[in-house]
Amino acid sequence: DAGVIQSPRHEVTEMGQEVTLRCKPISGHDYLFWYRQTMMRGLELLIYFNNNVPIDDSGMPEDRFSAKMPNASFSTLKIQPSEPRDSAVYFCASSLIGLRDTQYFGPGTRLTVL
């Protein structure tokens, strides 16, 4: 299995630009999670989906952040407009029904907003 796939692996953009991060979960997994990790705040859960439906988006920082999961094999996290404080590593993770406690993480996208 290829594992969770994220793209891009690195993104550098200027303040005010739109940023789109992409994730392909492990095939057959029915939960998908978006996390953000910074030195200051550690690992934070932003939003998660079950069967493509957003279940809890209480961790999304503000309206500039949005996430979609149009089908079982693809999700996006969009930031518009981006700000320097959004600079972080963004991880996507997925888990399997019946084993939903074990989350498998993608390699992450390192976002730098100048």
Place this chain on the structure above:
Amino acid sequence: EDKVVQSPLSLVVHEGDTVTLNCSYEVTNFRSLLWYKQEKKAPTFLFMLTSSGIEKKSGRLSSILDKKELFSILNITATQTGDSAVYLCAVRGSGNTGKLIFGQGTTLQVKP
């Protein structure tokens, strides 16, 4: 509010030492506790614990959960430089959902 607290925040040891990492939690309707290891990239899964008093082992790593006292420990014996990483504890609480609450992590450095 659900929370997970790890201690110590950082630790420096020498190869061959044994270390114990701690994780305490307060969550509504505890379901499970997980340990992850994070080197310079994504976290990787180590253990999942659901029952008190049952030790999980994998090589030199072991972990145990105490649901009465609301904590877990992760032991690493005969440490090696490759054990240097951030160790994350996460707990799944209320509801039948997949949401995990992470602790701040313990940074372990193993010196040769």
